[in-house]
Amino acid sequence: MAAMKLYMTPGSCSTGIHIILEELEEAFEAYIVNLPAGDQFKADYVAINPESTIPTLVRRDGSSLTEVPAIAYWLGRSHPRAALWPDDxxxxxxxxxxxxxxxxxxxxxxxxxxxxxxxxxxxxxxxxxxxxxxxxxxxxxxxxxxxxxxxxxxxxxxxxxxxxxxxxxxxxxxxxxxxxxxxxxxxxxxxxxxxxxxxxxxxxxxxxxxxxxxxxxxxxxxxxx
Ligand SMILES: N[C@@H](CCC(=O)N[C@@H](CS)C(=O)NCC(=O)O)C(=O)O
Structure with missing residues (x-):
């Protein structure tokens, strides 16, 4: 099965998602998006994230997820054994x-x-x-x-x-x-x-x-x- 892909920029809000993936010991491919160079507005990136923001997580089924709270929630809920999301x-x-x-x-x-x-x-x-x-x-x-x-x-x-x-x-x-x-x-x-x-x-x-x-x-x- 294909590895997940994290589109990220060092020292940005994507660092929070990078840490969650590391805590989960989840194998993923990291792609650096150069924000000052405008990579986020290029057609190939807009195709996976029309908001032109980082982070974007492309999941194993190829679907992409954006927005830090949504990505964090999905990672927590989809890894129940790691117990990083509460039950109640x-x-x-x-x-x-x-x-x-x-x-x-x-x-x-x-x-x-x-x-x-x-x-x-x-x-x-x-x-x-x-x-x-x-x-x-x-x-x-x-x-x-x-x-x-x-x-x-x-x-x-x-x-x-x-x-x-x-x-x-x-x-x-x-x-x-x-x-x-x-x-x-x-x-x-x-x-x-x-x-x-x-x-x-x-x-x-x-x-x-x-x-x-x-x-x-x-x-x-x-x-x-
Ligand atoms: N609400 C978005 C905000 C993400 C965001 O604003 N990320 C910044 C970097 S920390 C970004 O992509 N900026 C785009 C730009 O500078 O053009 C989220 O929670 O993921």
């Missing part, structure tokens, strides 16, 4: 709620304003303001997810596919020097300890020893460092 309906819908909020709001409304500022305002004079708004949205988003995580180690209590989804925005906070609430900083460091996370970050070109140092520091500490 309440925990399930809370995970869907958290993943949709992380991908749609923290990433799509917040970090996207910081990383892809020009897609929110044509006039470069507005770009600083767009980035500031992005940082505000991310900070509020982390506060919301911090409350959802509470004093649990993982979003569902036990580790699930939703944790690598949370991880990729925590990772972006680390990369951009943004403060994380204390429990999210601990969650981020907890995931950095996982061998699968470690392997994926190394494969994607990151020095894992340098990660997690700023996580958990308050924004006032960061401003003076």
């Amino acid at each position: 309906i309440e925990t399930s819908c809370r995970l869907i709620e958290a993943m949709a909020y992380i991908a749609g709001t923290i990433h799509g409304q917040g970090f996207a304003r910081i990383f892809a500022t020009h897609t929110f305002a044509r006039n470069p004079r507005d770009h600083d303001s767009v980035r500031d708004l992005g940082r505000d949205i991310v900070a509020k988003g982390f506060a919301v997810i911090s409350t959802a995580l509470g004093d649990k180690n993982y979003l569902a209590g036990a580790y699930s596919v939703a944790d690598p989804v949370l991880f990729y925005v925590e990772f972006w906070a680390d990369m951009t020097g943004m403060a994380l609430p204390t429990n999210l900083a601990a969650h981020y460091r907890r995931l950095l300890q996982r061998p699968a996370v470690h392997r994926v970050l190394r494969e994607e070109g990151y020095d894992t020893a340098a990660l997690g140092r700023l996580a958990g520091r308050q924004s006032t500490d960061l401003a003076t460092s």
Whole structure:
């Protein structure tokens, strides 16, 4: 049977899906999509993902699946022995709620304003303001997810596919020097300890020893460092 194919970009939201595949010990072929070069708009890529986004997972039957929460859910549900998706309906819908909020709001409304500022305002004079708004949205988003995580180690209590989804925005906070609430900083460091996370970050070109140092520091500490 053909291996699955992951269309990804190192250090992007596809890192969350890459980690889930690694946790599942799922053999897959990785295809790097060069976003700055515009690979996502080329006809052969649009044929598998008309949204022109990464990640895309092409499954063994040849069908493609897009959108981080949908891919994470499908991987969790289709590998029941790995126990990365909860059985009960309440925990399930809370995970869907958290993943949709992380991908749609923290990433799509917040970090996207910081990383892809020009897609929110044509006039470069507005770009600083767009980035500031992005940082505000991310900070509020982390506060919301911090409350959802509470004093649990993982979003569902036990580790699930939703944790690598949370991880990729925590990772972006680390990369951009943004403060994380204390429990999210601990969650981020907890995931950095996982061998699968470690392997994926190394494969994607990151020095894992340098990660997690700023996580958990308050924004006032960061401003003076
Ligand atoms: N809602 C989508 C968002 C995916 C997304 O925006 N990915 C970014 C990279 S992190 C992308 O593909 N950007 C396309 C571009 O820069 O043109 C999902 O959850 O998969």
